Amino acid sequence: MTTEELLPEGEKIRKAVRWFAEMIKEHPEKPRKEILLEAEIKFDLSPKECEFLNKKFLQGAS
Numbered sequence: 001m002t003t004e005e006l007l008p009e010g011e012k013i014r015k016a017v018r019w020f021a022e023m024i025k026e027h028p029e030k031p032r033k034e035i036l037l038e039a040e041i042k043f044d045l046s047p048k049e050c051e052f053l054n055k056k057f058l059q060g061a062s
Helices: 011-026 032-042 047-059
Strands: none
Touching: 011 032, 011 047, 032 047
């Protein structure tokens, strides 16, 4: 699966996904949920966008 296939439509959410991936690499000790909450605030994501990130990066990681 390519990065393009993972990225949803919408510039804010694409930036959030890239930032999220970067933060996981830079801070592997930090809980994903904490990074996700920071991304939601930093990129002013809608509830739908937050749900997308949660499904892709938290629920899928379990």
